[in-house]
Amino acid sequence: xxxxxxxxxxxxxxxxxxxxxxxxxxxxxxxxxxxxxxxxxxxxxxxxxxxxxxxxxxxxxxxxxxxxxxxxxxxxxxxxxxxxxxxxxxxxxxxxxxxxxxxxxxxxxxxxxxxxxxxxxxxxxxxxxxxxxxxxxxxxxxxxxxxxxxxxxxxxxxxxxxxxxxxxxxxxxxxxxxxxxxxxxxxxxxxxxxxxxxxxxxxxxxxxxxxxxxxxxxxxxxxxxxxxxxxxxxxxxxxxxxxxxxxxxxxxxxxxxxxxxxxxxxxxxxxxxxxxxxxx
Numbered sequence: 001x002x003x004x005x006x007x008x009x010x011x012x013x014x015x016x017x018x019x020x021x022x023x024x025x026x027x028x029x030x031x032x033x034x035x036x037x038x039x040x041x042x043x044x045x046x047x048x049x050x051x052x053x054x055x056x057x058x059x060x061x062x063x064x065x066x067x068x069x070x071x072x073x074x075x076x077x078x079x080x081x082x083x084x085x086x087x088x089x090x091x092x093x094x095x096x097x098x099x100x101x102x103x104x105x106x107x108x109x110x111x112x113x114x115x116x117x118x119x120x121x122x123x124x125x126x127x128x129x130x131x132x133x134x135x136x137x138x139x140x141x142x143x144x145x146x147x148x149x150x151x152x153x154x155x156x157x158x159x160x161x162x163x164x165x166x167x168x169x170x171x172x173x174x175x176x177x178x179x180x181x182x183x184x185x186x187x188x189x190x191x192x193x194x195x196x197x198x199x200x201x202x203x204x205x206x207x208x209x210x211x212x213x214x215x216x217x218x219x220x221x222x223x224x225x226x227x228x229x230x231x232x233x234x235x236x237x238x239x240x241x242x243x244x245x246x247x248x249x250x251x252x253x254x255x256x257x258x259x260x261x262x263x264x265x266x267x268x269x270x271x272x273x274x275x276x277x278x279x280x
Contacts, residue, residue, distance in 0.1 A: 004169040005152060007182035008100055011231050012093025016144035018137065019089060021129040024075065025082035032070035037090040037101070039144060040065040043126055046078035047085070053106040062112040066151060068104040069094045086129045088144040095274060096230035097223065100152065103164025103214075108155075115154060121147050165220075168213040173198045177209070177217070185225045186247040191217055226258060233271045242267070 016039070020028075023045070030038055040047070042063045049065060050056035051073035058078060059065065067073060068090070077083035094101045112118060125143045128136055156166045168174040177198040181189055194217055195205035209217045225246040232242045243254035258267045265273075 002175075002179050004156065004175050004179060005149075007179065008098070008165075009149075011182075011228055012096065012098040012100070013091075014145050014148060015091040016088045016141050016148065018086060018129070018140040018144055020085060020087040021140070022084070023082045024077040024085050027074055027076040028087075029072075029074045030067075031072045034089070035070050035091075035095055037069055037071070037092065037094060038067045038073075039088045039090050039148065040075060041086040041088075041122070041125065041147070043084040043086065045081045045083040047083040048076045048078050049107075049109075050074050051107060057109070059109060064108070064110045064112065064115075064118075064147070064151065066090075066104075066108040066110070066148075067106070068092065068101045068108070069106070071106055073107070086125060086140070086144075088141070090144075090148060092148070093227070093231065096234070097227040099165040099220075099224065099227065103161055103166045104155065105161070108151075108160070110151070110154075117154070118147065118150055121150060163212060163214045165213060168209070171208075171212055173200055173205075174209060174212055177205070178213075181221055181224060185221075185228050186245050188247065189221055222257070222261075226261060229254065229258065229267065230270070230274070233267055234274060239267050 024047070042059055042065065044062065046058055046060040047065070048056065048058050051071055053071070060078070092098055092101050112122065121143060125140065125147065128139045128143065133139070152166070155161055156170050159170065161167050165178065168178050177194040180197045181187070181194065191206060192202055195202045198205050200208065206217060209220070213220055215223070229242050229246050232245060233239070239254060240251040243251045246254070248254040248257065255266055258270070259265060262270060
């Protein structure tokens with residue numbers, strides 16, 4: 001099967017930065033103003049976590065706690081031992097509308113005992129985190145990125161999410177259509193064309209896509225094109241070139257479509273605000 005994540009990861013570059021290794025006994029607070037998600041890897045002890053969406057809970061077994069989108073939350077080590085942690089900030093294009101981050105729950109908690117495929121990466125992560133090897137920071141950052149990639153694979157193949165792009169990519173027929181439009185957003189895709197790619201009838205494809213991905217194919221394509229556009233704008237491409245690459249006939253048509261989905265904000269105004277964000 002064609003690689004189902006490459007086009008998404010090419011568009012939205014995964015970047016991690018480890019900022020804490022060791023024990024935590026006090027409370028650490030995180031807000032959404034920095035524009036990044038967070039990964040907390042609990043190696044030992046117990047950790048109390050809380051946020052406004054998923055509530056408060058205690059995690060007392062080695063686990064991954066993943067906030068894929070910027071989200072206010074807090075963590076606190078429990079008991080005399082506290083919590084032994086590796087914490088990272090994660091950038092995965094949430095500000096550009098990455099459908100991967102949109103499809104995940106606000107907070108994901110995965111006990112490590114249930115995921116033996118992560119053990120090799122975890123062993124290396126903890127070895128780097130609690131030693132003083134040369135190049136330690138770079139190694140920790142890359143290992144955290146690898147862990148997020150493995151986590152995305154798990155969410156896609158294990159049915160962790162019931163709806164969204166990860167659920168669509170887990171479906172062999174829908175994955176063909178999603179791979180096609182992810183790889184060529186500037187093509188003149190039609191419902192009939194996407195249905196043929198998936199090997200389904202037009203009506204069956206439309207209904208199944210909407211049920212699994214959570215929106216009609218045409219709406220998903222429009223959202224994907226604008227997400228790609230945001231990435232290209234941030235990489236320095238002029239709006240006219242961006243418009244042509246994502247399938248619009250002119251820069252003005254692109255600007256109208258962009259503003260219609262962003263409360264009247266133009267592409268250049270969005271780009272200025274994005275560059276002013278602390279995450280950039």
